[in-house]
Amino acid sequence: MMSSRRRDVIEFLLNNLVWLLLVAVLVVFSLTVPNYFQIGIFANIIEQSTYVGVIAIGLAICIIAGNMDLSVESVAALTAMVVGILFCSRGVGLGYSFSPEWLVVPISLAIALGVGAVIGALNGWLVVGLKMNAFIATLASYIWVRGLVVALSGGRSAQDLAPSLRVIGIQTVLNIPLTAWVAIACFAGFSFVMAKTPFGRHVTMIGGNPVATFRAGIKVDRLVVITFVLAGAIAGLAGWLLAIRSSGATANLGTGMLFNAFAAVVIGGVSLKGGIGRLPGVYAGVLLLSSIHTAINLMGLPAHYTQMILGGLVLAAVLLDTVKLSIRQRLA
Amino acid sequence: MSDLILQLDTIIKNFGAIEALRGISFAVKRGEVVALLGDNGAGKSTLVKIISGGLQPTSGRVMFDGAERHFASPAEAKAAGIETVYQDLSLCTNVDVVANFFMGREIVKRIFGIPILQERAMQAVVETAMANAGTRIPSMRTNVEHLSGGQRQAIELNRFVHWGGKLVLLDEPFAALGVEQTRRGLEMIKRIAGQGIGVVIITHIMAQAFQVADRIVVIRQGQVAGNIERAKTSPDEVVRMITGEGFAQPVPAAGMAGT
Numbered sequence: 343m344m345s346s347r348r349r350d351v352i353e354f355l356l357n358n359l360v361w362l363l364l365v366a367v368l369v370v371f372s373l374t375v376p377n378y379f380q381i382g383i384f385a386n387i388i389e390q391s392t393y394v395g396v397i398a399i400g401l402a403i404c405i406i407a408g409n410m411d412l413s414v415e416s417v418a419a420l421t422a423m424v425v426g427i428l429f430c431s432r433g434v435g436l437g438y439s440f441s442p443e444w445l446v447v448p449i450s451l452a453i454a455l456g457v458g459a460v461i462g463a464l465n466g467w468l469v470v471g472l473k474m475n476a477f478i479a480t481l482a483s484y485i486w487v488r489g490l491v492v493a494l495s496g497g498r499s500a501q502d503l504a505p506s507l508r509v510i511g512i513q514t515v516l517n518i519p520l521t522a523w524v525a526i527a528c529f530a531g532f533s534f535v536m537a538k539t540p541f542g543r544h545v546t547m548i549g550g551n552p553v554a555t556f557r558a559g560i561k562v563d564r565l566v567v568i569t570f571v572l573a574g575a576i577a578g579l580a581g582w583l584l585a586i587r588s589s590g591a592t593a594n595l596g597t598g599m600l601f602n603a604f605a606a607v608v609i610g611g612v613s614l615k616g617g618i619g620r621l622p623g624v625y626a627g628v629l630l631l632s633s634i635h636t637a638i639n640l641m642g643l644p645a646h647y648t649q650m651i652l653g654g655l656v657l658a659a660v661l662l663d664t665v666k667l668s669i670r671q672r673l674a
Numbered sequence: 675m676s677d678l679i680l681q682l683d684t685i686i687k688n689f690g691a692i693e694a695l696r697g698i699s700f701a702v703k704r705g706e707v708v709a710l711l712g713d714n715g716a717g718k719s720t721l722v723k724i725i726s727g728g729l730q731p732t733s734g735r736v737m738f739d740g741a742e743r744h745f746a747s748p749a750e751a752k753a754a755g756i757e758t759v760y761q762d763l764s765l766c767t768n769v770d771v772v773a774n775f776f777m778g779r780e781i782v783k784r785i786f787g788i789p790i791l792q793e794r795a796m797q798a799v800v801e802t803a804m805a806n807a808g809t810r811i812p813s814m815r816t817n818v819e820h821l822s823g824g825q826r827q828a829i830e831l832n833r834f835v836h837w838g839g840k841l842v843l844l845d846e847p848f849a850a851l852g853v854e855q856t857r858r859g860l861e862m863i864k865r866i867a868g869q870g871i872g873v874v875i876i877t878h879i880m881a882q883a884f885q886v887a888d889r890i891v892v893i894r895q896g897q898v899a900g901n902i903e904r905a906k907t908s909p910d911e912v913v914r915m916i917t918g919e920g921f922a923q924p925v926p927a928a929g930m931a932g933t
Contacts, residue, residue, distance in 0.1 A: 349813065538790050538791050539782075539788065539789055539790060539791060540780045540782060540789055540791060543769070543773060543780060543791060544778070546766075546768065546769060547766040547768070547769055547773065547777060549768065550766035550767060550768030550769060551765065551766040551767065551768075553764075554764045554765055554766050554777070555766065555777065555778070557748070557752075557764055558764070558777040558778040558779075559749065559752075559778045560777070560778045617766070617768035617769075618768055670817070670820060671820055
């Protein structure tokens with residue numbers, strides 16, 4: 343029998359494997375890739391991780407609850423476009439403004455979160471109310487919401503976002519833009535909610551065994567709908583940040599983010615079967631992807647190598663999961 | 675307080691023209707282990723569902739804890755203190771023992787209105803409950819998926835006892851367990867009964883029924899074919915009740931027992 347101290351250490355290492363991997367990758371790149379070891383590069387990695395990272399939070403919560411939300415990327419694009427149309431002054435922008443000018447910040451944020459939450463609630467209703475398969479229901483949303491973005495904008499773009507919003511994308515604290523701090527704060531907040539509150543505990547248990555949680559008197563249907571609303575609202579936040587970074591929105595803004603977010607979620611140790619995964623790991627997964635991306639850029643390799651490495655990483659993550667499981671079984 | 679925890683009075687259940695139960699009456703005392711035996715299709719499952727609120731009887735009375743009750747759902751029966759323990763269905767194997775024990779009843783402390791899980795307090799409660807029940811699990815922080823079938827059952831039963839259960843229905847509880855685990859499971863059932871909880875165990879295995887039960891109730895074709903103290907009967911006699919071969923008839927000695 344193994345001592346409990348040693349068991350705890352091994353458990354800790356297994357739970358944080360992706361962080362160790364991230365550190366290892368950063369060390370290797372710093373030693374081998376010229377110009378990699380710079381504050382600016384690291385700040386850039388964190389900034390790059392903002393949008394995929396925020397989207398990955400909602401996606402991960404949905405997957406941990408035993409579901410799936412493929413619509414997050416399109417929802418982010420939709421909210422970016424809505425913010426762009428309302429508060430940009432050129433292109434399709436209508437250029438609404440308020441009399442203390444800063445009011446645009448809370449109002450645009452509330453609109454973005456609201457739009458995301460509405461789509462999320464619709465997804466939740468399709469899955470819980472109509473008992474549709476989450477994969478199919480949200481795949482449909484992925485398609486029609488993107489269509490709605492194109493329809494709303496007529497395929498044109500919105501430019502010149504209200505200046506008080508753009509400040510958030512330009513202003514930096516400790517070399518890191520405010521937008522990235524928003525992502526970090528989201529990870530910290532939702533990691534806490536998932537690990538330390540009954541909500542997170544119940545969502546995790548629903549992902550493990552919905553029948554048992556239902557029998558224990560937990561309101562399974564209500565919680566599942568909430569995870570979809572959260573995923574939508576968080577995607578709305580990502581869209582808001584995207585609009586700020588690009589000072590507007592285009593109809594194809596953010597395409598491809600879904601699969602990056604998916605890769606990050608899987609690499610971060612979230613099981614697609616549900617019930618397993620931690621949000622800090624997901625953030626490490628996003629940072630890992632950005633680190634590799636940055637290294638490839640610095641080495642001047644063609645961009646498609648990123649995709650090949652990304653695919654390989656996802657496979658490696660799934661293999662790693664199997665190894666972790668067998669180690670855990672030996673621990674018990 | 676009556677010493678009967680459950681009393682069934684001429685329970686009849688019809689599914690259309692089919693009479694599944696044709697007037698079942700028996701009682702379970704507090705702290706008594708009753709083995710419910712019967713062939714496939716005798717009506718055991720229907721009866722268990724009626725007791726646990728999953729089905730409503732066509733007629734007849736269910737008296738529980740001194741009052742007539744009509745449970746409209748398993749949740750109502752559960753709230754009153756009746757629970758069916760299944761092999762696996764009621765545990766989340768992806769979380770640890772503590773999380774399963776407190777499923778839906780977590781101890782929280784509100785900080786700025788946000789409920790925060792109190793892991794240490796919960797772990798202490800689980801450790802005490804498990805120790806009192808004589809169940810040994812290496813770590814309360816182990817995920818249930820790494821535990822054996824017997825340990826899982828122990829978690830479920832201890833959880834049930836801890837949250838004020840009064841009557842537990844065990845449907846084929848040892849179907850998937852090994853010899854040693856079954857022995858421990860039977861011991862645990864006796865200990866639970868020792869705390870004044872009524873236990874109804876449904877099983878096919880005669881040896882188990884005789885090891886653990888205080889009384890044996892046999893259901894045959896929707897009726898009680900036998901209701902007898904364990905000490906006053908034999909496996910041979912019970913088998914005859916189950917199959918319905920003439921009660922008083924002497925049977926050839928060989929080959930009937932140990933089904």
